Amino acid sequence: MDTEKAIDKAEHNCLEHGVKLTPKRKSVLEILLESKHPQSAYEIADLYQQKLAEKIPAMSVYRMLEFLIEQGLVHKLASTNKFLACSHITCTHSHKTPQFLICDNCQTVNEIGIDSSLIAALEQSISDNHFKLSSPQLELHGLCEACQTN
Amino acid sequence: MDTEKAIDKAEHNCLEHGVKLTPKRKSVLEILLESKHPQSAYEIADLYQQKLAEKIPAMSVYRMLEFLIEQGLVHKLASTNKFLACSHITCTHSHKTPQFLICDNCQTVNEIGIDSSLIAALEQSISDNHFKLSSPQLELHGLCEACQTN
């Protein structure tokens, strides 16, 4: 993933939506874009301090994450309480409901687009239960290709 | 759900597996069986104290929950950090991978069995990504039937 390109896209996106990608927000996004794995809010605060030689309160990190999540630039993994940059920032296609394959061995996450017909079937099955889905973010745990062979 | 029946089944199940459903573990399970909503570990500790007029350390609650989860009697909702009794303790059929419909308004949870062909398709789509699923517990958030009408 090209960090610079993603940042450009993010800035453009924020401009369109009339919100501001401040320097600190941008730094937090950069940190996540450059991270191989999802990071906790406090880990992000540490990385921020390492990268910018400037302390940042955890509270602020949470607020910036909240902003980035609202803009669809970052996702939160509820099952691990960690955050990661959206893999599709630079894509042109509209962002579907995200599905994550989380490797429990090496922590890498693959944000995939599950077949939309499959999601539709899933939603159908759910509406058969008279339930109204808000946003079906799926977090699936297992082993990635590399970790299966070991 | 018939609590007594579920407890009987749980005891039988533990006997079969050569593990012990101690009185405290049983009480924790009872508390969850009688709860309308998922409960956090600390909430369970409070309920335990109310019900049995005896304090119990949160640490112990976590250990008992761990045991009950291992035995498939209790599930943990990763997205809310709460615990609930399995809805299928009294069922004879084998327990499939659990899928939860979580109402974000009233907190009730419906543990459904999603169509197995759908799960198979999901697993296929995932293995196409060279990923090996461990246990695809799905937690889906939205509104239950009652809360949709309000």
Add this chain to the structure above:
DNA sequence: ACATTGACGTTATATTGTATCAATCTTGTT
């Protein structure tokens, strides 16, 4: 009887997240 194991208590600590109020920076308007 003895060693081993499991269950539970106790205490401390780590991790994750929120509430509140103050300070500062932008922005638009006068």
Add this chain to the structure above:
DNA sequence: AACAAGATTGATACAATATAACGTCAATGT
């Protein structure tokens, strides 16, 4: 420039969730 209004961030405190480390006791099997 001066000001008001709002957004952003800092600072502090605290709540909620979870784990680590170590001790006690009872059950179990030899």
